[in-house]
Amino acid sequence: MAVFQYSFAIATVVAPLLFSVLFEVSSAAPWVVLAALALLTIPGMLALTSRLPQSALAGSGTA
Numbered sequence: 001m002a003v004f005q006y007s008f009a010i011a012t013v014v015a016p017l018l019f020s021v022l023f024e025v026s027s028a029a030p031w032v033v034l035a036a037l038a039l040l041t042i043p044g045m046l047a048l049t050s051r052l053p054q055s056a057l058a059g060s061g062t063a
Contacts, residue, residue, distance in 0.1 A: 018033075
């Protein structure tokens with residue numbers, strides 16, 4: 001339980017610091033970093049697709 005709470009506490013501290021630094025570099029830097037992170041999730045989602053049960057996939061015919 002503590003690890004779960006620490007993950008949110010760390011994110012609450014790190015995110016504003018990171019984006020403050022990125023805004024100091026350039027006003028576009030935070031958007032570039034967010035776009036890169038979004039693109040990095042694609043391989044992870046593709047890898048997880050093969051491990052999901054058929055009923056969890058979109059278009060499987062069951063609601």
